[in-house]
Amino acid sequence: MFIQVLTLSIIFFLTLPFFFLSLIKSSRSKKPSTPNILPKRYPLIGSYFDIKSNQSNRLEWITRILKNCPSATYTLHHILGYRQIFTANPDNVQHILKTRFNNYPKGEFFINVFFDFLGNGIFNADGEAWKFERQVSSHEFNTRSLRKFVETVVDAELNDRLVPMLSGAVTGKTVLDLQDVLQRFAFDNICKIAFGYDPECLLPSLPQTEFADAFEDATHLSSERFRAPITLTWRIKRFFNVGSEMNLKIAISQVRDFAKKIVREKKQELATKSSLDSVDILSRFLNSGHSDENFTTDIVISFILAGRDTTSAALTWFFWLIHKHPEVEKEILKEIKEKSDMLVFEEVKDMAYIHASLCESMRLYPPVPTDSKRAVADDVLPDGTVVKKGSVVTYAPYAMGRMENIWGSDWEEFKPERWLQRDKAGNWSFVGRDPYTYPVFQAGPRICLGKEMAFLQMKRVVAGTLRRFKVVPTVEEGFQPVFVSYLTAKMKDGFPIKVEKRGKLD
Secondary structure, rough: OOOHHHHHHHHHHHHHHHHHHHHHHHHHHOOOOOOOOOOOOOOEOOHHHHHHHHHOOOHHHHHHHOOOOOEEEEEEOOOHHHHEEEEEHHHHHHHHHOHHHHOOOOOOOHHHHHHHHHHOOOOOHHHHHHHHHHHHHHHHOOOOHHHHHHHHHHHHHHHHHHHHHHHHHHOOOOEEEEHHHHHHHHHHHHHHHHOOOOOOOHHHHHOOOOOHHHHHHHHHHHHHHHHOOOHHHHHHHHHOOHHHHHHHHHHHHHHHHHHHHHHHHHHHHHOOOOOOOOOOOOHHHHHHHOOOHHHHHHHHHHHHHHHHHHHHHHHHHHHHHHHHOOOHHHHHHHHHHHOOOOOHHHHOOOOOHHHHHHHHHHHOOOOOOOOOEEEOEEEEEEOOOOOOOOOEEEEEEHHOOOOHHHHHOOOOOOHHHHHEEEEOOOOOOEEOOOOOOEEEEEEEHOOOOHHHHHHHHHHHHHHHHHHHHEEEOOOOOOOOOEEEEOOOEEOOOOOEEEEEEEEOOO
């Protein structure tokens, strides 16, 4: 607290003259006052006051700014000349993620912020380190045996845990936080897929588990570093090991110690036999000769982070949207009815309407609403925006999903049909958008390796749940949930629901 007060006091005294100068200029102006969407900018401190006052609704604020800029791009000025360029322009996104890929790495700032948690894992690496990890990971992700393993894990978690839990909620007429349930479901899945460990989060008692809790704390507190208006604040707290930084250090220690314990146990098992029997990602890395403890630990933590919150966030908002749009749920049920009770991969793959509904849900509520890169050298974006060396460039999938020039005047509507067309037989077929218009899974060389795995998991959950149950939010009429963003998106205060048994599909 003392550090924050000291930092703000310094800023206050530095900016006081400019603040009064601004007031004098405003009082002399005879123009009628009109709301100004674009933030005010001052010498030395840039738009600090607007940034600070919009910290709690930063995403909506940035979206409003971009919607009011002709090219959907805006340069936000921070303290001491630090610039951040926000864009929702598909041409700029393609330029950043593909055309000039090498000029826009994660950057030192991002890597430093998350290094304590993610180390040199694939989501926190650049250059040759990233290329190596990407090459190794890509090889493993493209194997049929891993896909089959993922199917088996997801089906077991669905049928042995999620469905019984929802059935219990029907019988007991209890209220569940669906967001929490889906996070537990995803965490069990990704831990089993990543390193063959079952944390058993989705048991009927909804237990608190040390590893899951520590991972949640580490994720949340690391993202707070990134969102801090003044980076010096968290660096000072880390130096003195106080406040949130002390809590972060404890959480990271618990996560990494546990992950390393799993790695050591796997290596000991491998030492007694020629290869590991299990086909989880960690075993695959160890079997292929990548046995460095820090390397494998970083990789595993990165994959857990990627698989833990993204699918659960997407599904949470999906279930909210289909509740608000019963006509969409009706079409989904119609598609489910056409499939067998025990879905196989090809049937899930062919569920075009569910796939479109998930894409449409993620258009409006992307699991990763913004992503940032740092320019290595001076550049000019396709829309003419000048990028100075060292500037942070952030593309915003959340804002892009709300752009009328991309999605039309009906962009506010939840409309899966915008992703579909009828074939000659009258069946739906999916029509995707290019990844620079819809960069929910990134695009270019860093496009998400787990995209197909994520859709497989989500579609199985949707089909397996809606075939048996109706999800009914326990909220007041007119309630609108709040979209909040940390490293990934969440629904503020959870998603309380009741579950009803579904009758025969009509």
